Amino acid sequence: DQQVKQNSPSLSVQEGRISILNCDYTNSMFDYFLWYKKYPAEGPTFLISISSIKDKNEDGRFTVFLNKSAKHLSLHIVPSQPGDSAVYFCAANYGGATNKLIFGTGTLLAVQP
């Protein structure tokens, strides 16, 4: 059962435009969400996070929106740059004593110059 879903395997955007990556989750107990960026043959790099008590968090060009009623979050990148080309993973904190992360399957973002 995939508790965190990223339904778009890939996304192509022109440099300078907005990139919007989407993520849906099913477990209402998730209390913290994170976005990671991953290049091939490297580990995931933390990008931005949001607590379930907020609906928006912004850090430079990156903004994450959370819609709890829809169990949906999105990552906006404005303006997109070629260096942003990577796989983006949405992750949810399962909470409890472990705080393990449940990941989506990722979205490959390609920013065209």
Place this chain on the structure above:
Amino acid sequence: DTGVSQDPRHKITKRGQNVTFRCDPISEHNRLYWYRQTLGQGPEFLTYFQNEAQLEKSRLLSDRFSAERPKGSFSTLEIQRTEQGDSAMYLCASRHGTSYQETQYFGPGTRLLVL
């Protein structure tokens, strides 16, 4: 602080051999995680340590897998009698503190290929 480090970065082995991976977390991070990532999937949780205590193991962690964190610092993940299905990227992450808002920081991973 140099971040989470993992060794080796790549490992090629023959089916049936044993392999061991090492993870050095960020210093003073007392929580350590192992994940496994296969092609086309996101990382999947394997096991969790708080200091030297292994507090949770995923059902993905079969009897052939064992993890330790003997002094609450570095951790090792051993796979005995490797199978081709064990081929994956093995990722280690660490975090500090008890708040649910603490971020997990990942190492570069160990890519395992079982022939």
